[in-house]
Amino acid sequence: MSTAIPDTDQETADKLKSLELAQRPAESSVGRVVYWIGVLFSLTHIYFNTLGTWSELYVSAIHFGGFALICALMVPGFKSQTRAGQRSVLLLDILVGLAAIACALYLIRFEDALYDRGVEFVTLDWVFSLLAIGIALEMARRTTGWFIPSLIVVALTYVFWWGPFIGGMFGFAGLSLETLLYRSYFGSDGMFGSIARISWTFVFMFILFGAFLVRSGAGDFIIELSRCAAGRFVGGPGFVAVLGSGLMGSVSGSSVANTVSTGVITIPLMRRAGFPARFAAGVEAAASTGGQLMPPVMGAGAFIMASYTQIPYVDIVAMAALPALLYFMSVGFYVRVEAMRSHAQSVELDTRPLKEVMKEGWHFLLPLAVLVGLLIYGFTPTYAAGISIISVVVASWLSKNPMGPTAVFDALAQGARNMATTAMLLVAVGLVVNVVAMTGIGNTFSLMISDWAGGSLLITILLVGLASLVLGMGLPVTAAYIVLATLSAPALYNLIAETKLIELMVSGGLPEAARMIFMLVDPEKVALLASPMSEIDAKALLALVPPDFMGQLMTQAVDPVVLSMALLSAHMIIFWLSQDSNVTPPVCLTAFAAAAIAKTPPMATGFTAWKIAKGLYVVPLLFGYTNLIGGSAEEVMRVFVFALFGLYAFVGFMEGHLESKLNLPLRLICGAAGTAMLWPHDMWSVDLAGLAVFIALFMYSRRGIGAVATAR
Structure with a gap:
């Protein structure tokens, strides 16, 4: 491409x-x-x-x-x-x-x-x-x-x-x-330590896999497939940008490269369809940023996360899929709202039939199927990537442009060029990680965050978000994630794990072995733990536990799987928040690249991209306060479905528009409905009420379409 x-x-x-x-x-x-x-x-x-x-x-x-x-x-x-x-x-x-x-x-x-x-x-x-x-x-x-x-x-x-x-x-x-x-x-923990090992194993193999896919022509197929899938909807070119950038980002792992490669196609399409130029650039920047959240590569984040948490890579990418879909849908909601407001044409694309596109490019899906299949079957990510690279070459022989020796050499060379800067970055950042480990400053920083937050998970997430924005002004997102994870993941993990422990105490389900630890703290109140108690009483009792006993209490009280999911949630929060520097002024490289293509003011484009990428801030709250990560299938789908409609309602509130313009009272009602569906709680009635109100508002706003058309 x-x-x-x-x-x-x-x-x-x-x-x-x-x-x-x-x-x-x-x-x-x-x-x-x-x-x-x-x-x-x-x-x-x-x-x-x-x-x-x-x-x-x-x-x-x-x-x-x-x-x-x-x-x-x-x-x-x-x-x-x-x-x-x-x-x-x-x-x-x-x-x-x-x-x-x-x-x-x-x-x-x-x-x-x-x-x-x-x-x-x-x-x-x-x-x-x-x-x-x-x-x-x-x-x-x-x-x-x-x-x-x-x-x-x-x-x-x-x-x-x-x-x-x-x-x-x-x-x-x-x-x-x-x-x-x-x-x-x-030393084995310095510049040639764990971060360098991640670089030459997982990161390199998947970047090389992406280079082979692009050289085989998969990039053009992705754009064509996106056109077929989304091009005929109202605001179709915008959806092509969202879908195409998501699919390209799933293998490229670079938001700026994603913007440049897909934006030269999607931004002009959006402008011809009637979208404002700045909005078109903002959509491309926000969608390309989401490419680093989309499995399987996730901008190298999944590999580093697997190393830090000791959770299998395949489990991480499986649990990252639905949150990534939430993000891309939130960007798509902005596209839909702006299409209705700007009266963007339903189609400005020379789309071919899906059957024809699939007939010419179905073989590009085979390497991805091989990769996913090998990972699910239990093979290591590096082995799966190696076999998948071979499958790209074999699959290309089914196309009109089979990969010969020259194409293979091109892909090998391009993979090395693409990896060079990332390799140097990861090796260099390994020096910082080594200092953090040597000095114990990571534990000190975590204690400082906990002290400033006063035990509040929300304030802790806000502090991490602020730190990620500051670091992101000078660090690429992968490096920002590594530094932040090293410094603040323990504090986030402890707070999320304490939330799970308090839930057990409130429900009266605390194991007997854990109650014995409380016997050492306050023998008179141990009897309260045998039955349900208020959240305030549970927090007050937990505050009496000395820090030296907290780790043992967690081990005795909370299921190890729940604790590992709490650790993964902490890292997911940090990883998602680390992406915001791509679209948040004053330094937002992805937005600047999109602005150059759209010929719009870079800083103003950055603010537009920042607004459209609001999912980067909402979804991490779901990681911390809900069971979106590690819950049962029913719990995960409940959070996902209501969060999906909640994000749509949130977009309607932010823009004051759904299918037609919302007046101030309706706008506030839309915001309340979105809050009801996004706010963490266990009451189905609240979620269903919020959903019913939003659907009613959506249908009512559709009545305004005819009025607008008549007025025009």
């Missing part, structure tokens, strides 16, 4: 250029070198993920060295106007890349020698550990700007320099520079 950008005015063109890396052209001589290095490195990673038995630390080091070389050649570190200066910059970039490979080889060759010396550094240990960290900082600077390198420097210097000089809860006694370098470079 073409990703060319239509002509834009100078302001928006400059905005878009600021979002893209100043990469060397792929067709240049350097680009051809990167091409073949990418092919070789992709094949190497496939080997490591299937047949290889090397140490994970060594593979992580090779992963860093190879992708640092690719990144150094792709993204110049400095600008030069003269040809001679360009050659000097290229030579410097080559030296940086080769130095990264030398750092990887040194670790592999001399790690045993370090331990033979009793972990005592010699000169070369100092040189290569400092060099590796310096290269990680430089690659992060080239790919994301100065924020991440600055954050890493602050974190590292906190450990060996300024930590002892600050008092209070963030004071740290400090470690020697040698200890810090050992743990960062040689």
